[in-house]
Amino acid sequence: MLSAFERLGRLYRDPDNGLIAGVCAGIAEYAGLPAVQVRLLMILGLVFFFVPTLIGYVALALILPAKPRDLYRADDEAEFWRQVRTAPQEALFALRDRFRGCEERLADLESFVASEEYELRRKFRDLEG
Numbered sequence: 001m002l003s004a005f006e007r008l009g010r011l012y013r014d015p016d017n018g019l020i021a022g023v024c025a026g027i028a029e030y031a032g033l034p035a036v037q038v039r040l041l042m043i044l045g046l047v048f049f050f051v052p053t054l055i056g057y058v059a060l061a062l063i064l065p066a067k068p069r070d071l072y073r074a075d076d077e078a079e080f081w082r083q084v085r086t087a088p089q090e091a092l093f094a095l096r097d098r099f100r101g102c103e104e105r106l107a108d109l110e111s112f113v114a115s116e117e118y119e120l121r122r123k124f125r126d127l128e129g
Helices: 004-008 023-031 035-048 050-063 075-086 088-113 116-128
Strands: none
Touching (some): 023 050
8 A cells, every 4th residue: 555645746647637548648747747748749759769659658558557536635735746746845945934934923823822911811801701
């Protein structure tokens, strides 16, 4: 059984968005490229290297599993994992900034809850209720 990270970072065929077996669509999604670009490269490969390209395509069509429909919960999750695969350093920096912002907001919340103003407001609320 694959772990969540292995499952999300894996190369799949994408038959739902593919024209034949979904190999080009899967490679495009994995690499973060437009599917048209990968298909054009495939056509060029067929023109100049027909036999190896055809064998490679058929092999990938047989070897690669189909992309599960429930692989990502949302589009932003799919975009995050695409960025992790294509630009891991930038994904790390984005996560670091996001967590730094969360940490700053949490520190502000902690300082407010520990302040005298919060205690005073709580006492007024208790008097009203």
